[in-house]
Amino acid sequence: MTEDPGHVPGTASSRPGGGAFPPVPALHATGLRRSFGGTVAVDGVDLLVPAGSFFGVVGPNGAGKSTSLLMAVGLLRPDAGTARIFGVDVWADPVRAKRMVGVLPDGLALPERLTGRELLHYLGRLDGLDGASAARRADDLLRLFGLDGTGRTAVGEYSTGMRKKIGLATALLNAPRLLVLDEPFEAVDPVSGAVIRGLLERFVADGGSVVLSSHSMSLVEELCDRVAVIVAGRTAREGTLDEVRRGESLHDAFAGLLGASTANVEMPAWLRR
Amino acid sequence: MAAPLIAMRWRLLGRSLRGARAAWVAALSLAGLGCAAVAAVLAADASHSGRTGLAVAFAVWGAGWLVVPLVGIGGRDALKPEHFARHGLTHRRLSAGLLGASMVGAGFAVTVLFFGTLAVAAAPLGPAALAVAVAAAVLTAVVALLGSKIVAATLAETMHTRTGAVLASLPWAVVAAAASNGAVLLVAVGRSGFLGGRWPAWLDGGVRSVPSGWGVGAVEAAGRGDVLGALAWVLALAGLGLALFSGWARFTRRRSSGPVGRTRHARALPVPAWADSLAGGALVKESRAWARDPLRLYHWFFALWFALVYCAIPVLAGTTAYLPWAGVVFGILAAAGAANLYGIDGTALWLTLMRPGRERADVRARQAAWLLTTAPVAIALTGAGLALDGPSVMAAWVVPVLVVVLGAGAGLVVAISVRAPVAVPDAHRRTTPAEDAGNTVGLVWAVIGLLAAAVAPSLALTAAGVLGWPPGAGAGLVCAAVTAVAAWWGPGRLAARRLERRGPELLDRLAGRAPSRTAARTAAPDPRSDTARVALGLSLGAGWTPIAMGVLSLVTVADGSPSSTAWTLPARLPARWAVLCALCLIAVGVFVYARAGRLVWSRIRSRPDR
Incomplete structure (x- = not known):
């Protein structure tokens, strides 16, 4: 079960074993x-x-x-x-x-001192992506959820809705x-x-x-x-x-x-x- | 308006004053009543110096109220302005109600009694003086309460910034360092002649000019028959009270009219090229948390201020012998302050748990980040301290200890925080670090004690070197290096394994979830309850003190050098008694450690998840 880091999350071919599910x-x-x-x-x-x-x-x-x-x-x-x-x-x-699996739990914290981009980048690295792929996915997801304008804002400063969106982005990051x-x-x-x-x-x-x-x-x-x-x-x-x-x-x-x-x-x- | 708030406060107090907390409040109240009795004795002395003594006592008590918010005593059950934001109240009415509610509680009652000792001073002077004293006492207590509230409110607003965190750690660190080095401070005070009544000239006027002394001024004026003077003092107190109330009401208005504006921006740092690896990325993430999280900065700077003040105080008593130890003290306190490293990040742990297999990288990154933020400063402080102390054999003692403290500190911060984390609020829900850090007393002392134990073998070899076994010094250094590496690697591995196996339980604790009924049936009686944790931590943390005193005293006696610090106090006795006393101290320390060890072992044996 290996990751293919080069694809945009959400597409079938980017998922492990995409296409014919058991x-x-x-x-x-x-x-x-x-x-x-x-x-x-x-x-x-x-x-x-x-x-x-x-x-x-x-x-x-x-x-x-x-x-x-x-x-x-x-x-x-x-x-x-x-x-x-x-x-x-x-x-x-x-x-x-x-x-x-990608998870969005309710009420659990995020690393609040990181910006959204930093958070996604580091989590991507923990998911086994190389640096360039992690950066690309972070940018894609921030744009997708309209968070690309929040560059310098730490997650701790996000509104409730923004926290939900960045949480959703973390769930999608590993193309589950x-x-x-x-x-x-x-x-x-x-x-x-x-x-x-x-x-x-x-x-x-x-x-x-x-x-x-x-x-x-x-x-x-x-x-x-x-x-x-x-x-x-x-x-x-x-x-x-x-x-x-x-x-x-x-x-x-x-x-x-x-x-x-x-x-x-x-x-x-x-x-x- | 005040009545329902007072009723709410009363009910909250009733709920929170149970068990250990009730005992703690009762003990503090009794201590406060004892202080009030001492103040009453001072008040009965009608001489000028007696009045000055009373004013000094009032100043110390008043300063205590200003310090209380910094150390986070009380306030956890307090009503907050934002709780009432949706009610159509003017901020002045709300403030008045909250102030009234704050007066419900043992702290304020004891304070009124304490300042009420003015009545003892005024009683012989007639009913008018007595009335002035009673009014001044109540007003002084209210002023102290309002001052405390303004400090707390300022702290709550500024603590969200890094500068605020750094500044807030200073006064508490100074108080703690002074208390920890109390014996040396007393020597310095004794030398100054302060206790013999030779007070500096500025004290007389100084303690009367601060608000806590205005009541004394009023009674003195009444004693002279100067009615207008007495009234002026009382009116000044009332005016100050109003001004403080007005200032505090501004804070209330800000907090009850929406979130306090605190838009902060992280510096948009690029991800460095060297971080383009699993370990590097985790290290950068953790390092940025150290640089940006006010709670972490608060603990780190507390360690720095504490080390500087603790080692500088003995200079007042004429010795620079503590200065080389500043780096070691900083390292120990920095490790103790990070004892809740995983707890500080709260439930964000779920992100690590959803990436099984990465626990080890996370643990090692946290260790490395702690070392990167601590070691350079600790080494610099040690170098500077050694240079200021001048040429001596101190380096032979300090260097191995520093090496062990840094290595073992990096191991313990992860191992302890994974084993017994204390839940703290998520960053965006925090108020002040003192309130938010949780009860980590047990963890702090456990880290201090375990560091002392880790240092012991290297110190013993070094002592052998000093006492005439030439290879001792070199062996001490080698032992320190080996201990440091082992105490970094081993606990780190244990922490990673704990995360892998018991990660969800750790998350339960951080989320404040009660353990399941099944777990409660099979698990030992909760070994990590506050009381048990504090008792165990204190045992582990305090046991080394008598051992260190005993060993250092034996070395001093064998060496024939004079005792210059409180650590070698027994060496001042005649030689035979000095040795006996030192051996007794060592025995006490061993006994305390043995009890703690037995407690730990019984917990480990009875836990199903070991």
């Missing part, structure tokens, strides 16, 4: 479980992401989406369960597994086969959001696989072909978009799974006009 799932997590202190955050999450699919993970706040994704990519050790990326166990063979993105559109401006959407759609069209978590049901409905709904630390429903929404909108199906309804919200008297 018939193994891009991501297969089974029975993931994790507690923090006495609180069980994830209690049996299964995710099956076929290669080439655009997979959405939805769920209410605190349901365990981010925790599950962190376990799936090898950043949080599960109490139980397994995670495989293209058939490679993330915990048994992290070197091979992590080379195939699978992208696992936690809330990639949060705080991103509409123009950049459209760029990211276009990029992800192209990525999947070229044979890549994407897993993204989001609170935006309409976005997930538009982009994803498969969806998992996580509720209270468990996979409540998983399948194709149609299988999950069962003739309703995804929003209604989601609310139904939660046993919640927004139709008759009881407004406190003091709030009424």
Whole structure:
């Protein structure tokens, strides 16, 4: 599994083994479980992401989406369960597994004293690219996300949306086969959001696989072909978009799974006009 | 406005004052009450020198309030102006409310009592003087509180810059160095005749002219029957309080009306050609973090100021013997300050974890960057110190120690920080380094103690050389070089292996995630809790002190040279007692190390991940 440093990220030929992917799932997590202190955050999450699919993970706040994704990519050790990326166990063979995935975690820091270009350059070097390739990819990605004008600004000074974009750029840097993105559109401006959407759609069209978590049901409905709904630390429903929404909108199906309804919200008297 | 803020502060205090923190606050409060009792005794002395003594005590107490924000005591549970940015409050009302809330707590109560000892001085002078004293005491306490708040606010704004970090490290380093070399400082003070009542002439006026002494001035005026004079002092205090309040309210307005403007630019440095390798790239990345991160700069400059002041203080007592050690002290403190090297970068560790196989390069780059930022200065300080001290045998002692400190320091900064990191806020969420650095006391002392242990074999050989075994000096140097290389390489390898095997757990700690229930069942009782870590660190860090005192005293006795520093204090006793005392000190040190070692071993044995 070697890198070809000369290609622009996102294209099929730049990916290791690009073109004909083996018939193994891009991501297969089974029975993931994790507690923090006495609180069980994830209690049996299964995710099956076929290669080439655009997979959405939805769920209410605190349901365990981010925790599950962190376990799936090898950043949080599960109490139980397994995670495989293209058939490679993330915990048994992290070197091979992590080379195939690009990750955008939610809420984790970046080296804040580096500029965006420096950050991408050094991470590219750590990914095994030579200096010229790392520099070229850094420039490509900065331009792609509209960050090429931020030359002297340290990452610590970026706005929330800019941090999201540079994080996404780090995820794409090693031209992965699978992208696992936690809330990639949060705080991103509409123009950049459209760029990211276009990029992800192209990525999947070229044979890549994407897993993204989001609170935006309409976005997930538009982009994803498969969806998992996580509720209270468990996979409540998983399948194709149609299988999950069962003739309703995804929003209604989601609310139904939660046993919640927004139709008759009881407004406190003091709030009424 | 103040009532809800005071209620919030009260509730926050109730939540935070538990366990070790509650004991710590109680101990500090008791110590404060003891100081207040001493101040009351001073206040009962109606003589001019008695009043001067009281004013000196007030000045020291007031200065303490200004230093408190620099060392980060308290404030962690404080209400911040930005918490209330969305409420339609004028900044003056918000400031008044926050000030009222700040008065809730043991610190302010003890301070009011402390300055309240003015009442003891004023009571014999009649009710008018007593009223003046009470008003002055309360106002002085409020002025001290406001002064402290302005220092904290200034620090919070300037600390985001590198210059701010450098300047903020200075006063704390001076205080710490003076406290660490207290014995020598006392010798200097004793020689000056200060304690015998021979105070310099400027002191009388000096302590009365600073705001902490205005209350004393008011009581003295009242004692003379000068009502207008007494009122003038009190009004001056009230005016200063208002001015400080107004100044602090400006800070509040800035902080409650959005993020404080602090656009900073990194220097757009090109990536150097020699960095076009895996190791080179990682080294440049790490070096730039040292040059740009105010928190790292704060620790580095703290080490520098500390070393300079610590080694310069003995000059006041007439000895230059400490000067050659400035480089060594700097090296030790720089290593101690970097004991949380991985913790400082926070959850950015995830980027390394997503690139398995690169851990070793990352660790070695961090070691090399620490050496590059520390070694040149340490060597220069040592050279300058040796030159200023003049020709002596000191170089034979200093050089091997410096070599070991630099080598082992580079090893320990990665090994300790990977083993027991302390989570700190991400760079863009930091306020002041003192608040943000976390409780690293245990780590700092562990590094100091382990460095002392690493130095011991080389020092023993050097001592043998000084005592008449000619090959000793050369063997000491060779031993130092071997120790330095081994203590750089070995801990670095251990750190890389730890990262490879337990990287996600390290990330858990940095992200502040609680360990899982499964891990809690199988793991030993958390060996890295604050209390355990501090106890272990103190044992490891302090054990060498009596050993060093004992060994140096034995060398001094055998050598027949007079004791000139606090390290050889037992050598001042008659020879037989000096040897006995030195041996006892060594035994105490060995006992402390043995206990620490036993604790470490029991932790290692009971951990499932060893």
